[in-house]
Amino acid sequence: MTTSQLKRASHLILLCCLCQLTAGVKVLVSPQEEAVAHLGSTVTLSCQVQDSANEEELQWSRNNALINLQEGNRLSHSHLCVQNLTRDDHQVKFTCQLRRNTSVSADVKMSVLFPPVLSGEENVTVEETTEASLSCSVWANPQVVVSWLRDGAAVDLLKEGYTLYQDSREAKLIITKPYRNKHQGTYTCITNSAVFGQMTKLIHVTVRDKQMSFPLGPVIAGCVVVLCTALLAVLSRWSQISKCWK
Incomplete structure (x- = not known):
């Protein structure tokens, strides 16, 4: 029997011994x-x-x-x-x-x-018709039931332009197109748990008029056109202008 065969045989014997020693052990x-x-x-x-x-x-x-x-x-x-x-x-x-x-x-x-980390107040300012997202942490064990109020009344997700997103860690109330008369106010994120009871977070939302963005690109392009036009005009009359300096 070769050396390699002897090693294999010894490994098999050792494995069998371990199996017998471990058999039935829990x-x-x-x-x-x-x-x-x-x-x-x-x-x-x-x-x-x-x-x-x-x-x-x-x-x-x-x-x-x-x-x-x-x-x-x-x-x-x-x-x-x-x-x-x-x-x-x-x-x-x-x-x-x-x-x-x-x-x-x-x-x-x-x-x-463990309960969710949910308390206190937050101030949020949004522009009209610009999507806004209100969020609160809801990670807890056992999981909690989440609800939203606006100025004390339940948020109507279907009629008032809201979208709700939620996973095991975060709940978001998305205002797709905010308007001051429909969406400004105090929102309450509420979690209910059979173990930890009710917890809340207040989010004060202010909706401001949409700001007109300054058209920087067109202004720069216009300035470049004016400068080029002035430069061409100077070059075309350079001979006449140069006489004035003599």
Whole structure:
């Protein structure tokens, strides 16, 4: 048997031994599948090995990036403390796995409960007939229901020249052609949530007359024409003009 064949045989034997050692071994996490907690709180994730005759070394990862653990927090049982939860922790996947065989693993996804950042007032000035966009942040978990008011009355999207745009992070009320008598006023962006209640933001909209833009291009072109005409006139009479200087 050649050297390469011996290496292949030894690799196969090692692989078979690992499969036998790992057969039936499980990794369980608690809480399972999803951990739900409020913004700013602390969550402890637990992991343990089952159906193994020997102690197993465990490791944790956050979105596939390994996390450093203390030595006493690795064998057969392990705990991971996630402190001061932020919005960046929402939907992060934590994985606990055997160090010697990472295919034996279990995941838990973090679900952070947080309200939208919505408060205060804003002043917006727009020109008549020039499209304007009013926006408010609605990123929250769980998602919120958004509504718009103008001077305390519900905005009629169909009759009054509005378009509504919304994704998971932002809600926009677009005024396609603003007019002072129809669109000037105080708009209220309202979010409603079963967890966080109602939140609002005020946007004061002032509609001004459309400003006439200065026709800079035509003015420059006209000046160039006048200068060229004057220069040609001077050149055509240069002989007569030059006599005056003699």
